[in-house]
Amino acid sequence: MAQIIVTDRKGETHALEAVEGWRVMEILRDYGVGVAGTCGGGCDCASCHVLVDEDWMDRLYPPREEEEFKLDELPMVQPNSRLSCQIIWDDSLDGLKLTLADY
Structure with missing residues (x-):
């Protein structure tokens, strides 16, 4: 199964199984790695x-x-900042590496 590699806000790395067609935010939220997705x-x-x-x-x-x-509304945006709710997972993203941004 395809995976997303995520570094959480504590610096711990997690390999999460991803589901075709889901928003990356949904995957992160469902694994409980620190994304609210409110x-x-x-x-x-x-x-x-x-x-x-x-x-x-x-x-x-x-x-x-x-x-x-x-x-643009966020206080600590970087050139590589994205909203994970806007990234739709497909298997071409297998191995995607992300770090949860600080608030």
Whole structure:
């Protein structure tokens, strides 16, 4: 099964099995690694803010305008910041590396 490699806010790394068609936020939330996903994937709360490993940035679809606006509201955004609710999992992302962003 395909996996997402996630570093949580404590610096611990987790290999999570991923499900085709799910939002990455849903996978992170369901494994309980520290993503709330309070808006349910509506790109409204930014509680699913992650930092994408730089080797993976070019493999993801670019953020839509709605996601960019929400990221602009965050106090600690980085060039590799994404909202995990806006990344839809497919097996081409097997091995995707993310770090949960600090609040």
